[in-house]
Amino acid sequence: MIDVIVSPLNYAFMVRGLLAALMVGVVCATVGTYVVLRGMAFFGDALAHSILPGIAVGYLVGGGAQASLFWWGLVTAVVASIGIGTISRGAKIREDTAIGIVFAGMFATGIALISTVRSYTVDLTHFLFGDILGVSTADLRLILIFGALIIAAVILFYKEFLVLSFDPLLADTLRLPSRLLEYLLLTLIAVAIVVSLQTVGVALMVAMLVTPAAAAYLLTRRLPVMMLLAALIASLSGLIGLYISYYASVASGAAIVLTCTFFFALAWMLRTLQRAL
Amino acid sequence: MTILENLRKRPFSRPAEHEPDRPVLEVSHLNVRYDHVTALEDVSFQLERGERVAVVGPNGAGKSTLFKVIAGVLQPSSGEVNISGHVPGGHICIAYLPQRSNVDWTFPVSVADVVMMGRIGKLGVFRWPKSSDWNYVHQCLEDVGLQPLAKRQISELSGGQQQRMFIARALAQEAEVMLMDEPLSGLDVHSQEDIYTILGELHRRSVTVMVATHDLDQAATHFDRVMLLNHRLLGFGQPGEVFTTERLVTAYGGHLRLVENGESGLLALGDTCCDEGEEP
Numbered sequence: 403m404i405d406v407i408v409s410p411l412n413y414a415f416m417v418r419g420l421l422a423a424l425m426v427g428v429v430c431a432t433v434g435t436y437v438v439l440r441g442m443a444f445f446g447d448a449l450a451h452s453i454l455p456g457i458a459v460g461y462l463v464g465g466g467a468q469a470s471l472f473w474w475g476l477v478t479a480v481v482a483s484i485g486i487g488t489i490s491r492g493a494k495i496r497e498d499t500a501i502g503i504v505f506a507g508m509f510a511t512g513i514a515l516i517s518t519v520r521s522y523t524v525d526l527t528h529f530l531f532g533d534i535l536g537v538s539t540a541d542l543r544l545i546l547i548f549g550a551l552i553i554a555a556v557i558l559f560y561k562e563f564l565v566l567s568f569d570p571l572l573a574d575t576l577r578l579p580s581r582l583l584e585y586l587l588l589t590l591i592a593v594a595i596v597v598s599l600q601t602v603g604v605a606l607m608v609a610m611l612v613t614p615a616a617a618a619y620l621l622t623r624r625l626p627v628m629m630l631l632a633a634l635i636a637s638l639s640g641l642i643g644l645y646i647s648y649y650a651s652v653a654s655g656a657a658i659v660l661t662c663t664f665f666f667a668l669a670w671m672l673r674t675l676q677r678a679l
Numbered sequence: 680m681t682i683l684e685n686l687r688k689r690p691f692s693r694p695a696e697h698e699p700d701r702p703v704l705e706v707s708h709l710n711v712r713y714d715h716v717t718a719l720e721d722v723s724f725q726l727e728r729g730e731r732v733a734v735v736g737p738n739g740a741g742k743s744t745l746f747k748v749i750a751g752v753l754q755p756s757s758g759e760v761n762i763s764g765h766v767p768g769g770h771i772c773i774a775y776l777p778q779r780s781n782v783d784w785t786f787p788v789s790v791a792d793v794v795m796m797g798r799i800g801k802l803g804v805f806r807w808p809k810s811s812d813w814n815y816v817h818q819c820l821e822d823v824g825l826q827p828l829a830k831r832q833i834s835e836l837s838g839g840q841q842q843r844m845f846i847a848r849a850l851a852q853e854a855e856v857m858l859m860d861e862p863l864s865g866l867d868v869h870s871q872e873d874i875y876t877i878l879g880e881l882h883r884r885s886v887t888v889m890v891a892t893h894d895l896d897q898a899a900t901h902f903d904r905v906m907l908l909n910h911r912l913l914g915f916g917q918p919g920e921v922f923t924t925e926r927l928v929t930a931y932g933g934h935l936r937l938v939e940n941g942e943s944g945l946l947a948l949g950d951t952c953c954d955e956g957e958e959p
Contacts, residue, residue, distance in 0.1 A: 439787070558805050562799070564792075568796065571752055572775070574752040575771070623832035624788070625787045627787075628787050
């Protein structure tokens with residue numbers, strides 16, 4: 403049994419992948435708590451997909467350097483979230499429609515860009531579904547730094563984000579800078595998505611944001627506990643998923659997300675049982 | 680280090696000073712238009728400190744709009760609101776109590792957590808509530824009789840308890856003006872009595888309260904003055920002067936049931952309209 407756990411650790415790429423899965427799990431689940439409570443799942447999914455053109459341009463410009471991909475991804479995510487806000491306000495259409503328009507348009511741009519270069523076909527699947535075993539030491543450092551910044555911001559602005567999410571009118575009457583805090587939260591979600599890109603890819607990103615937080619939501623009625631539980635479920639799913647991927651030769655992103663889904667189903671069953679008793 | 684300390688002590692905004700010789704609330708020639716729809720038209724009135732005022736009018740009459748302009752979260756198209764000598768946007772002493780149907784009751788917070796939200800205007804940036812803040816919160820819960828339920832998740836409360844929790848939050852905010860949007864609708868008689876008892880206590884503490892309500896009969900009996908609103912201010916004063924048949928028909932059109940009360944000569948009235956919310 404111990405050998406089952408220890409033997410993959412002989413490979414440096416597995417150790418790096420496991421560390422990445424742990425950190426990404428904690429960061430995504432913490433931010434994801436607000437995504438779930440504010441009903442922003444579609445927004446999160448769209449934001450992840452909207453990053454693709456940025457990644458493609460970053461790849462063309464930087465010749466595959468991860469740091470350049472990161473910054474291009476981040477800028478694209480911020481542009482997408484501002485674009486969604488501008489279109490839904492300016493054109494007076496529902497926000498989810500605006501999200502759909504921006505998300506599909508940007509995703510198509512990304513695919514178009516990537517398709518112009520034939521050798522990209524392999525890399526495209528990496529962007530879409532992640533390549534956690536390709537995580538380098540430099541990537542780990544980026545995930546650590548930006549992940550720590552996100553967690554710090556969530557802790558420092560805890561009471562402000564809480565009020566903004568529960569009762570935006572109260573935030574206004576207390577004269578909190580609501581618009582600024584709103585943009586800060588969107589930026590935190592964008593950064594979380596960009597640092598997690600290599601772990602699960604854009605297509606499955608929304609699961610990392612939503613599924614662990616939703617499972618935690620079913621198990622507790624206190625926000626700090628929900629955040630901790632979500633982080634625990636997500637990082638545990640990352641570890642278990644990666645081991646499943648190693649032994650069963652399943653794509654790592656899919657294995658991690660399916661483990662999250664399993665935990666959600668478990669949480670649902672637990673709650674149903676609890677209610678029945 | 681001192682710069683950081685100063686930053687931490689500072690709330691996001693410095694509240695405006697109160698000028699005691701000015702009325703607590705002065706509204707003059709207020710107009711609010713959404714696109715091409717007029718929500719409020721030339722509304723002017725003044726409130727004394729500690730007054731309890733019922734605001735009645737049909738759905739979509741602009742009651743919520745009026746409250747949001749007074750709270751300083753909605754900018755009027757023209758006209759002025761003045762709270763103790765300053766525009767509302769400078770104050771943190773105005774509490775808006777939301778309609779219960781507009782609240783996400785499954786949100787993972789306890790009753791005490793919600794009441795603490797009222798305190799954060801007084802806390803600085805990056806500051807966590809201290810034990811003195813929690814003591815204040817528990818005192819506010821005590822004041823509305825919810826102390827035993829402090830640790831409950833908010834979905835476990837009854838309608839009346841939910842309303843009292845929001846009053847406790849407004850107390851924690853140290854609000855001097857409280858705007859309550861339909862606090863009584865959907866409550867049983869006993870819960871309504873609890874709210875009226877608390878309104879009496881607020882009156883003794885010189886808190887000025889405006890309550891939007893559909894119940895004309897209750898408005899006539901439990902408040903110092905009543906305000907009849909349908910986009911325009913149709914009447915403001917003693918219930919006997921304001922609730923005349925002529926004015927009520929102007930306000931409600933056909934949606935009103937008038938019943939003559941023989942003993943007192945007053946009209947016992949019921950708004951036949953639903954208790955649902957109105958426009959944002």
